[in-house]
Amino acid sequence: MEHxxxxxxxxxxxxxxxxxxxxxxxxxxxxxxxRPGERCAELGCGCGAISLLWCARARPAHVAAIELQPxxxxxxxxxxxxxxxxxxxxxxxxxxRDYRQLLPHQGLDRIAxxxxxxxxxxxxxSQDPSRRTARHSRDLTLEDLAAAARYGLKFGGRLCLCLxxxxxxxxxxxxxxxxxxxxxLRLVQxxxxxxxxxxLLECRLGGGPGLTAEPTLFMQDGEGHxxxxxxxxxxxxxxxxxxxxE
Numbered sequence: 227m228e229h230x231x232x233x234x235x236x237x238x239x240x241x242x243x244x245x246x247x248x249x250x251x252x253x254x255x256x257x258x259x260x261r262p263g264e265r266c267a268e269l270g271c272g273c274g275a276i277s278l279l280w281c282a283r284a285r286p287a288h289v290a291a292i293e294l295q296p297x298x299x300x301x302x303x304x305x306x307x308x309x310x311x312x313x314x315x316x317x318x319x320x321x322x323r324d325y326r327q328l329l330p331h332q333g334l335d336r337i338a339x340x341x342x343x344x345x346x347x348x349x350x351x352s353q354d355p356s357r358r359t360a361r362h363s364r365d366l367t368l369e370d371l372a373a374a375a376r377y378g379l380k381f382g383g384r385l386c387l388c389l390x391x392x393x394x395x396x397x398x399x400x401x402x403x404x405x406x407x408x409x410x411l412r413l414v415q416x417x418x419x420x421x422x423x424x425x426l427l428e429c430r431l432g433g434g435p436g437l438t439a440e441p442t443l444f445m446q447d448g449e450g451h452x453x454x455x456x457x458x459x460x461x462x463x464x465x466x467x468x469x470x471x472e
Contacts, residue, residue, distance in 0.1 A: 258386035274302030329378035407433035
């Protein structure tokens with residue numbers, strides 16, 4: 227059943243059982259936060275949580291939020307209207323692989339994408355068609371994402387994404403082949419004693435070689451408490467009744 231989920235003190239997003247957001251969404255929104263006045267796109271925006279958080283926390287000039295699934299795009303559009311952000315965010319139902327029709331050529335400063343986590347044929351597919359589309363890359367491969375970013379970004383523009391740690395080498399290779407040079411990397415661990423489960427990566431179009439590895443982000447300390455940094459990333463999301471999605 228559709229319901230409104232708070233994202234902050236004056237921000238909320240419409241979600242459904244098939245189209246919601248997770249902690250990884252909040253991590254990517256924080257990692258990819260635009261500079262004020264930047265022109266941005268979110269590819270595969272789902273319910274639109276990242277685009278909404280960008281507008282609340284950074285005030286970009288404009289965000290093109292693109293989503294393949296009609297139901298998710300409808301949720302995102304309603305959330306944009308509910309929060310009075312129609313002048314900042316344009317939601318379009320479309321396939322990111324049709325980037326020539328959806329993105330301005332070399333007109334964007336920043337793109338974020340939480341792409342399908344697994345390659346086609348890997349992992350256990352969900353029985354829910356919407357979740358299966360969101361988590362398996364039949365509909366948006368890393369090569370597709372790289373081509374879209376190469377087309378839409380200005381020279382020096384940034385692409386930010388998150389994926390399971392096991393796909394880091396694959397992602398770096400696919401993106402660098404399209405002149406999207408990995409420049410900033412952050413690994414995420416649930417607790418200090420566990421291995422990283424996620425990486426956050428920023429690539430720059432036309433950037434030279436040289437990668438900065440930022441300190442690992444720990445979500446919890448050794449006693450299972452949310453770390454101070456994670457609390458800062460959550461911000462007023464949890465303070466206003468949001469549940470911490472896994």
